[in-house]
Amino acid sequence: MPHKVIAVAAGEAHTLALSGDGYVYSWGRGMFGRLGTGSESDELFPVRVKFQDSELKSIAIAAGAYHNLALADSGSVWSWGYNTCILFTVEFVVRFVFEAASLSSTLCALIFGVYLDCHMDGQLGMHGENSLAPQLMERFLELGSPGQSKAELELDSERKSKTSLKICAVKAGGMMSLAIDNLGALWMWGNCPQENSNGDGSLTFESCFTPIPVWDFHGHTVVKVACGNEHVVALVSAGEKHKDDDLVSYTWGGNGHGQLGLGDTENRVRPEMIGTFNQDFQWTVYEVACGAFHTALLTHKKRPSDTVESMCWTFGLGDRGQLGHGTTQTALVPEPVKELPQPIYLVSVDCGLFHTSVVSSAGEVWSWGMEKGLGLCPDASFTGTDSGDAISPADIGGRSGVLGNGKTVDCFTPSVVLWPPLIEDFKQEELNQPDKTVDKKGSDGDSEMEKTLSLAMEEMKLLQSKLSTMERYASMLHSSIFGKPFEERDxxxxxxxxxxxxxxxxxxxxxxxxxxxxxxxxxxxxxxxxxxxxxxxxxxxxxxxxxxxxxxxxxxx
Incomplete structure (x- = not known):
């Protein structure tokens, strides 16, 4: 099924989707070129991201706050969006203020902290300014894998015949990017945690324009990885190769809120194993996700086990209820989210900046944290008993302020994205009609069809805009009377x-x-x-x- 969506990734205010035929689509805010369309315009509908190689097929995607990564079936990595924050211009400041005007004070402080304090860049894996369209990370082509020993790499360097490096997974955080290669080695670039150059062993964050290997895991296989604003969590094989139930959890980076799960708030320059999930522990970790300053892990009982069940563990900053522990307190070590129903098997976990969501094998969704577990909702108008953060799991469908449904209003229940993009459907319908004669004018005929489709799209967008205005008015009126936004069941x-x-x-x-x-x-x-x-x-x-x-x-x- 070429139009089937097989992966979705969300940034600060944009979304990526990967289709079964290997194409990447984006929608939402376009500032910094994060949509990869060649411009910084916002998009209310999914639009296809255009790569330099028209034949390229993507197999994985990742979204950071303002940048993105795509992994091709060849093992190459492509990046686009935000890359540098060292130089400030009047245009940048003005545009950023307008962008931030619709965000919460918490997020604004977080973003300004990143821009004004860190001064880091390079998350695209290259020098230079922001990229409005996908660029090939050519530096990966020049590197050998740290899955080899340092001696082997040096020998290959002398022979000028380095081992072909193939990436098999990509991840993106706030201003950081990560990748795992086919030998199970971990790479990182962008705003990376490093040891201070003064030699005192303290942590600093440095700009890394070229992917650097994490040598600490040499001789082991990195299976999964996640990163927040300042910290990294990796699931690594206990032995050389990954086997069932042998994954060990390592964390490092910033730890000001206990997001490393090591029992304190001390930063770590090098990876350190989370003591809770040691070899004697009856649960083994199989999934990981990071928020801005908190971490979530999924575990299942070690085999053999009579029951198929799992548990979600969280730790770090809990001020918005993002840990799901029934409080707003910070947790320095992993603690289970006890109010999830049991027995249950969770298949995935993901974190926003200040909220957490899990999905069960039955397709049920639970979320907790900021604004009833719905994340950043700048236009929400909750009042009364419906207001506030969710400090325990809530069974909901989800919500996004950048939905890809052609509307500019928030949706408080799941909303269908206008998928696949309509122009592609029209073109496909034209191709699938065998009795239709080919226009002898060639490109002129194509141009006429493009014009017709463009007019149809403009008319549809106008209707969608009118509908959005009406829905917004109805929702505001309903909120004023009943104290909660209008929903379909109302x-x-x-x-x-x-x-x-x-x-x-x-x-x-x-x-x-x-x-x-x-x-x-x-x-x-x-x-x-x-x-x-x-x-x-x-x-x-x-x-x-x-x-x-x-x-x-x-x-x-």
Whole structure:
């Protein structure tokens, strides 16, 4: 199925999707060229990312905050988006302020901290400015794998016949990029944790324009890796080759909030094993994800086991409930998320900056953390009992402010992305009609079809814009009255079944189904409205009396 989506990755305000035919699509904010379309324009619908090699097929994708990576079936790595933050221009500052205006104060502080304190770059794996389109990471072609010994690499260097390096996995963090090669070696570049050059053993973050190997895992196989803003977590084989239940968890980098899970807040320059998951522990780790300053791991019982079940463990910063422990406290060591239903088997885990989500084998989704576990919701207007962060898992579908459905409003329930992109569908339909004669004008015919499709797309976008405005108005009105955004299940029954709306009957039904707290809130809302109307009427009447009095007063003189 060529149009089937096989992978999705999300950045700060953009999304990538990988289709079964190896094409990469993007949508959302285009600032810094993160969409890879050749411009910095925003996209409300999925658009295909154009690579220099038109025949290139991607097999994996990764999204950082403002940059992206794509792995080709040949083992080559392509990158695009944000690459440097050393030079500031007036244009950059103005544009950034407008971008940040819709973000929370927490995120703004986080972003400005990255830009103003770190001054790091190189997450694209090359020197230079931001890239508006995918660029081949040529430096990988010049490198041998650290899966070899240092002596072997030096020997190959002398012979000028280095081992062909093939990448099989890519990951991206805030300003950092990672890759695992076919020999199980780990590479990193961008804003990388390094030992301070003064030799005191302290941690610093340096710009790495060229991928550097992590030699600590030589003789072992790195199976999976994840990174946050300042820390890295790797799942590594206990022996030379990966076998069942033998993965060991290592962490290193910044640890100011305990995100390394080592029982303290001391930074680590070199990888260190998480003591909780030692060889004697009955659970083994199989998945890992990182938020800005927290970490989540999935474990299952070691084989042989009578039951197929798993558990989610989290640690690090917990101020927004992102650990799911029922509190907002920080955890320095891994602790289980106890309120997930048991028994259950979790197939994946992922973290936003300040929230965490898991998916079960049955397709159920749980999320917790910032804004009811929905992540960064700059336009959300939660009030009353619906407001605040989720400090425990909530069974939800998810939410994204950059949905790819052609709308510019937030959606509080799962929304279908307009997939696949419509223009490609129209073109495919043209090709699949055998009786259709070929236009002798060749490119002129293609141009005419492109113009027709463009007009159709513009008309559809106009309709989508009108619909978005109407939905936004309805949601704001609904929020004002009922204290929560409008959702599909709030559509009155009579309107769903017959297409007509009996407002009196539906109003009576809503009053009957509302509990006391909702009724009290509605009463206060209408009291305030009525008071406002009465006040306005009084002012209007006073103005009318004055107007009536002034002419008569003037005539009397």
């Amino acid at each position: 559509i009155p029954n009579s309107l769903q079944s017959s297409g007509t709306f009996d407002i009196a009957r539906e109003w009576e039904r809503m009053l009957e189904s509302a509990d006391r707290s909702k009724l009290v809130r509605m009463e206060m809302f209408y009291r305030n409205m009525l008071a406002g109307v009465k006040d306005k009427m009084m002012k209007k009447r006073i103005q009318e009396i004055i107007k009536e009095y002034l002419p008569s007063s003037t005539q009397g003189k």
